[in-house]
Amino acid sequence: MERILTKELHSHLNQSATLKGWVDVRRDHGKLMFVDLRDRSGTVQLVILPAHEEAYKAAQDIRAEWVIEIEGEVHARPEHMKNEKEDNGDVEIEVTALSVVSAAETLPFERNTEVNLDTLLDYRPLTLRNDRERRIFKVQSEIVNAYRDALRKRDFIEFQAPKIVGGDAEGGAHVFKIEYLNDKTAYLATSPQLYKQVMVGVYERVYSIGDVFRAEKHSTTRHLNEYTSLDAEMGFICDHTDIMDLLSDVLRDIISELKKSTKEVFDDFGVSLPKCPEKFPHMKLKEAQELIYKETKEDCRDEKDLAPEHERWLSEYAKKEYDSDFIFITHFPREKTAFYAYDDPEDEGYTKYFDLLFRGVELCSGGQRMHEYQKLKEKMVWKGLDPEKFEFYLQAFKYGMPPHGGWGMGLERLTQKFLNLENVKEATLFPREINRIDARLSESE
Amino acid sequence: MERILTKELHSHLNQSATLKGWVDVRRDHGKLMFVDLRDRSGTVQLVILPAHEEAYKAAQDIRAEWVIEIEGEVHARPEHMKNEKEDNGDVEIEVTALSVVSAAETLPFERNTEVNLDTLLDYRPLTLRNDRERRIFKVQSEIVNAYRDALRKRDFIEFQAPKIVGGDAEGGAHVFKIEYLNDKTAYLATSPQLYKQVMVGVYERVYSIGDVFRAEKHSTTRHLNEYTSLDAEMGFICDHTDIMDLLSDVLRDIISELKKSTKEVFDDFGVSLPKCPEKFPHMKLKEAQELIYKETKEDCRDEKDLAPEHERWLSEYAKKEYDSDFIFITHFPREKTAFYAYDDPEDEGYTKYFDLLFRGVELCSGGQRMHEYQKLKEKMVWKGLDPEKFEFYLQAFKYGMPPHGGWGMGLERLTQKFLNLENVKEATLFPREINRIDARLSESE
Numbered sequence: 001m002e003r004i005l006t007k008e009l010h011s012h013l014n015q016s017a018t019l020k021g022w023v024d025v026r027r028d029h030g031k032l033m034f035v036d037l038r039d040r041s042g043t044v045q046l047v048i049l050p051a052h053e054e055a056y057k058a059a060q061d062i063r064a065e066w067v068i069e070i071e072g073e074v075h076a077r078p079e080h081m082k083n084e085k086e087d088n089g090d091v092e093i094e095v096t097a098l099s100v101v102s103a104a105e106t107l108p109f110e111r112n113t114e115v116n117l118d119t120l121l122d123y124r125p126l127t128l129r130n131d132r133e134r135r136i137f138k139v140q141s142e143i144v145n146a147y148r149d150a151l152r153k154r155d156f157i158e159f160q161a162p163k164i165v166g167g168d169a170e171g172g173a174h175v176f177k178i179e180y181l182n183d184k185t186a187y188l189a190t191s192p193q194l195y196k197q198v199m200v201g202v203y204e205r206v207y208s209i210g211d212v213f214r215a216e217k218h219s220t221t222r223h224l225n226e227y228t229s230l231d232a233e234m235g236f237i238c239d240h241t242d243i244m245d246l247l248s249d250v251l252r253d254i255i256s257e258l259k260k261s262t263k264e265v266f267d268d269f270g271v272s273l274p275k276c277p278e279k280f281p282h283m284k285l286k287e288a289q290e291l292i293y294k295e296t297k298e299d300c301r302d303e304k305d306l307a308p309e310h311e312r313w314l315s316e317y318a319k320k321e322y323d324s325d326f327i328f329i330t331h332f333p334r335e336k337t338a339f340y341a342y343d344d345p346e347d348e349g350y351t352k353y354f355d356l357l358f359r360g361v362e363l364c365s366g367g368q369r370m371h372e373y374q375k376l377k378e379k380m381v382w383k384g385l386d387p388e389k390f391e392f393y394l395q396a397f398k399y400g401m402p403p404h405g406g407w408g409m410g411l412e413r414l415t416q417k418f419l420n421l422e423n424v425k426e427a428t429l430f431p432r433e434i435n436r437i438d439a440r441l442s443e444s445e
Numbered sequence: 446m447e448r449i450l451t452k453e454l455h456s457h458l459n460q461s462a463t464l465k466g467w468v469d470v471r472r473d474h475g476k477l478m479f480v481d482l483r484d485r486s487g488t489v490q491l492v493i494l495p496a497h498e499e500a501y502k503a504a505q506d507i508r509a510e511w512v513i514e515i516e517g518e519v520h521a522r523p524e525h526m527k528n529e530k531e532d533n534g535d536v537e538i539e540v541t542a543l544s545v546v547s548a549a550e551t552l553p554f555e556r557n558t559e560v561n562l563d564t565l566l567d568y569r570p571l572t573l574r575n576d577r578e579r580r581i582f583k584v585q586s587e588i589v590n591a592y593r594d595a596l597r598k599r600d601f602i603e604f605q606a607p608k609i610v611g612g613d614a615e616g617g618a619h620v621f622k623i624e625y626l627n628d629k630t631a632y633l634a635t636s637p638q639l640y641k642q643v644m645v646g647v648y649e650r651v652y653s654i655g656d657v658f659r660a661e662k663h664s665t666t667r668h669l670n671e672y673t674s675l676d677a678e679m680g681f682i683c684d685h686t687d688i689m690d691l692l693s694d695v696l697r698d699i700i701s702e703l704k705k706s707t708k709e710v711f712d713d714f715g716v717s718l719p720k721c722p723e724k725f726p727h728m729k730l731k732e733a734q735e736l737i738y739k740e741t742k743e744d745c746r747d748e749k750d751l752a753p754e755h756e757r758w759l760s761e762y763a764k765k766e767y768d769s770d771f772i773f774i775t776h777f778p779r780e781k782t783a784f785y786a787y788d789d790p791e792d793e794g795y796t797k798y799f800d801l802l803f804r805g806v807e808l809c810s811g812g813q814r815m816h817e818y819q820k821l822k823e824k825m826v827w828k829g830l831d832p833e834k835f836e837f838y839l840q841a842f843k844y845g846m847p848p849h850g851g852w853g854m855g856l857e858r859l860t861q862k863f864l865n866l867e868n869v870k871e872a873t874l875f876p877r878e879i880n881r882i883d884a885r886l887s888e889s890e
Binding site: 003020022039040065066067069101102103104105107123124125129133134137138140141144145150152155157158159160161162163164165166176177178179180181182184186188195198199201202203204206210211213217225226228236250371372373388391392393395396398399400401402403411428429430432434437438439441 | 448452465467468484485510511515539546547548549550552568570571573574579582583585586590593597600602603604605606607608609610611621622623624625626627629631633640643645646647648649650655656658660662670671673683745782816817818837838840841843844845846847848856874875877879882883884886
């Protein structure tokens with residue numbers, strides 16, 4: 001008989017069915033045995049009676065996480081046994097045959113046990129089977145889908161950005177070195193930025209979804225050494241506000257798709273889907289600093305960036321004043337932004353750059369980019385970079401580039417903040433960090 | 446006035462319109478000037494007359510690849526000037542205003558000039574703007590979309606596999622080393638294989654699309670040091686033939702989507718979309734070798750793998766005998782396949798592994814994987830690997846794993862062979878190779 005899924009049981013009431021899956025829980029009541037069977041679509045309660053001798057015998061051995069195949073009759077449960085809170089809580093299967101597909105050793109802890117972060121990651125192949133973890137990464141996969149759909153419908157083309165790069169594009173220090181072929185040194189890309197810009201010259205509108213790498217040693221709740229970046233770049237813009245509008249629309253689309261696909265996960269996690277006003281509020285860094293000073297008496301007006309506590313304060317302010325979970329902070333100083341950030345001629349010393357804050361953290365950064373060949377080269381020199389090392393990239397500008405801009409947004413942080421998880425690593429399948437690449441590094445060497 | 450695209454011109458006949466784009470070609474006829482304007486959707490001919498003085502003056506400077514903005518009247522061309530072969534060959538725009546958005550320097554060669562592979566790659570940011578290159582990577586992006594859709598509709602979940610790994614999973618030599626944090630050494634993943642298998646334990650059906658890395662020094666027309674791998678893995682299979690059937694269906698879906706989205710590219714390239722019979726033909730390696738011996742008298746019956754010429758011969762055979770561009774070769778020897786390949790108990794010494802040949806090359810490899818914990822550990826030892834180094838991965842098997850299998854398929858090679866390109870680098874945006882990471886390595890150091 002062909003396998004059916006637990007989610008299909010209602011169309012097989014009072015019929016025989018074959019199911020396959022994992023033993024979620026096994027409860028031995030002596031005369032009869034209950035087993036919750038789990039497959040990719042949900043769970044169902046199996047009833048195993050001594051009357052079905054072979055099945056009953058086979059069921060003696062099975063334990064949690066064993067993989068089994070069963071045949072049985074699908075029944076509606078008696079009224080008083082129905083449980084609305086349970087998946088398939090109104091049906092059960094009387095098992096007539098049971099075979100073990102694959103045994104499991106005794107678990108270090110039961111499925112769905114709450115453990116600390118280190119244990120969660122030490123046992124990742126097992127803890128990913130928890131309801132909570134399965135839901136987190138289901139949401140993550142839906143975010144990726146919705147992101148892609150939002151851009152595709154706006155005429156964006158997907159491309160694959162290389163991860164091995166010849167130089168450290170941004171001129172920063174936090175880059176991983178690779179032993180490339182023939183004793184050459186290469187690096188791991190910290191972003192697909194330069195390639196996105198090249199691709200604007202080809203298709204005007206492009207996006208890419210892929211891993212980027214930061215060789216930073218900090219161990220915080222919001223940093224990773226490898227993460228998935230949701231990138232986009234668009235040509236023929238007026239300025240950075242076109243990019244901010246597009247990003248707002250894309251986020252709105254993602255949220256509305258999540259409402260359709262995984263609303264119940266948000267309910268289970270006790271978090272509400274983000275609030276988006278008609279237009280996301282925005283202010284310049286200087287204005288934000290003045291506001292913080294006025295309202296809190298804390299003086300950060302000479303700072304070139306926002307401190308984490310100010311990001312949190314501004315997020316709360318946006319929520320209170322605009323009923324928005326999002327707020328854009330624009331115009332950061334030239335010294336603090338990358339060489340490709342567009343200098344605002346009307347605000348000397350500042351660039352048409354933005355950070356998007358969401359529930360207290362920077363969710364995304366972006367802005368308009370330099371597109372004039374000569375000015376771009378001058379900016380590089382001003383930044384202490386050697387334009388000759390960027391000759392390949394600079395071709396895009398030498399041979400005609402429209403005004404353009406875009407953003408980069410970390411998928412894991414987006415997932416974390418949407419689901420209100422404490423640590424970004426909870427939203428990362430296999431986090432790379434200072435002390436861990438799957439196994440803990442100190443132990444594995 | 447809001448910008449319209451060249452593809453929207455027909456709904457603006459006899460109206461004014463604003464367009465933005467690149468100067469594709471400029472033809473100065475003295476009294477009047479023609480400019481082909483290119484945007485992301487196509488091209489259109491602009492007519493610039495001395496009567497519109499300012500525009501005519503501005504047009505004197507412009508050259509190929511300059512970015513311009515124009516206003517003008519959209520006209521139907523006189524009957525005898527219509528050109529069916531041209532994009533928008535039945536309309537033209539009489540320009541009333543023209544401004545330069547961004548200048549370009551003189552090109553090293555005209556757009557669409559045929560150049561050798563090295564020049565094509567040296568000038569990648571420019572040559573990607575060729576019609577041919579734009580089409581190749583449009584097809585590539587459609588392949589990725591179709592691949593994803595084909596799996597999503599079959600209940601597969603996408604996940605992000607890490608690229609930094611702690612060890613060389615397959616035990617092979619061709620792996621890039623990374624200087625990880627705190628003087629630890631890490632590696633670039635040669636495939637997401639181990640993570641896919643872990644994820645089968647979580648969701649049963651998963652896929653991932655991402656870069657993989659091979660530190661191989663060869664310089665052939667079909668190898669890359671970094672490429673995008675289209676991966677999938679599925680649990681609860683009977684054997685490798687379930688995977689072969691699924692792969693056939695996915696490829697059929699991709700081909701049918703390409704027929705809808707980019708059929709005209711295939712026509713332009715003079716290649717036909719691949720032929721898929723009802724069922725893709727398949728044979729065991731041994732049978733293939735016997736067949737080759739019988740038909741060609743060439744004796745490769747003792748070989749453990751197929752030589753490129755035998756892959757070509759088998760592809761031609763499949764075409765002739767089954768009218769199929771595809772043929773599966775299964776059951777490769779245990780020594781030649783990875784530790785996770787499933788040993789066929791009915792064919793001692795061989796595994797339930799397959800290569801899918803397509804138009805003369807291996808397009809994809811896959812098969813059933815070992816899922817029994819003890820046997821998998823034994824196989825590792827037999828392969829000379831230390832199971833202790835795989836403890837993290839092995840948890841998936843220790844705690845109950847169903848029979849499963851999957852494949853990995855190179856996106857660039859797929860694009861290359863579908864479009865019948867000579868070299869896989871033509872189907873790679875920014876190929877990483879022994880002598881090149883964007884710029885040529887010998888020159889850049």
